[in-house]
Amino acid sequence: MSFPWDALMHFGMGQLRLSSRDFWQLSLPEIRALSQSMRGGRKAPPRDVLNTLMRAFPDGGS
Template sequence: MSFPWDALMHFGLGQLRLSSRDFWRLSLPEIRALSGTMRGSRQAPSRDIFNSLMQAFPDGDT
């Protein structure tokens, strides 16, 4: 069984619209999280984690 590179690239580059640089920097666990295929991890992040992410990756000028 070969790895489904075509499907993975279509998902990352086509559906998520990631740049090729950002796509190839993702780890497989990150890709699983983006695709919603992580099992047993349905809980939302805590407020502290959410705030940390918002500070690290702001949407724009605030």
């Protein structure tokens, strides 16, 4: 059985509209998390939890 790259690329670049650069930078666990969120998997964390996480793990941008 081969890995379903076609389906994965369709999901990432087709449904999510990721650029090919952004798609290929994702890890398989990240793609899995994205697919679960699209299927109503885990719910988003409450705002206070999200704010705490954002302070603990800030983006490295400008």
